[in-house]
Amino acid sequence: MREPGFWHRPPSLVSRLLLPIAAIYGGIAATRMQKAGTAVGVPVLCVGNYHMGGAGKTPTTLALVTLLREFGETPVVLSRGYGGRLHGPVMVDPSRHGAADVGDEPLMMAGRVPVVIARERIDGAALAASQGASVILMDDGFQNPALIKDAALIVIDSHRGVGNGSVFPAGPLRAPLALQLSRTDALVVVGDGAAADGIAAKITDRGGVVLRARLVPEAASVDALRGRRVLAFAGIGDPARFVATLRSSGVDVAAQRAFADHHPFTAEELADLVATAARDGLTLVTTEKDLARIGPAADALGAPILPFAVKLMFDDEAKLRMFLLDRLNRARSAAFAGPR
Structure with a gap:
């Protein structure tokens, strides 16, 4: 879909008229987000957005793949396969799948990292684990409660922020912002704008990690x-x-x-x-x-x-490394201690 212009302007008459529908949508999304998830025996790192549309999730996911491999991990990406006809679970094979089968982002990433698509995330995680994944990288799915997430990294564009701050359809948010902030472990701010500074301050205040990054052309x-x-x-x-x-x-x-x-x-x-x-x-x-x-x-x-082609470069990669290692250690310690 093409984003309405009023999503990224101060609250307008149109957005106010849509607030009752947004309240219903947001309430359903909030209830769903708070459902208990399933542990799959492999650390799950989720790369998501607060809002609809893109902000740099795919470059972030690929940057994490590179770092995880440097740690000696075997990451596998798990995606819903948006835009593809296959429900999965299936390993994406660029030699036989097209974007109409598995979605454009999974197909693009599959040339660099194993990718599983699955509408049911639990089934997709099981397939990823069976293929030797030591870490599952969820590309999107922050609002999906199916899997327990050992870390949620939210990507936000520094020039667009969260738009008018309203929930769909009055604005671009997928769920009420306060709830999403409370479940954010790290915020990845892409670019040198100031529109996300208020969100970053809230994440810092609640003890989360803020990581600044920029897209650099190959x-x-x-x-x-x-x-x-x-x-x-x-x-x-x-x-x-x-x-x-x-x-x-x-x-x-x-x-x-x-x-x-x-x-x-x-x-x-x-x-x-x-x-x-x-x-x-x-x-x-x-x-x-x-x-x-x-x-x-x-x-x-x-x-x-x-x-x-572009890649994501972090201003403080050491900070990101420490965050990832800490979350992986926590996940494995919890798994060793028993069911969560």
């Missing part, structure tokens, strides 16, 4: 676009952030197209993008997630679509 992606004028397009939670990252990397963005998050590109839309780029002498560039969703159709367009 050098190969920047080199591939050097000296080119580009048409940038993206169907992600915040396409404007993608364009801003390109420009801050020195890429000449001559034109841009924004689509809704997880947008399924049609053949006509892709042909139009190719024709526009050819007419204006531009190079097509998109996100890795979008290119995963386009899939093999990109090879038949007659013009290349270049992916712009």
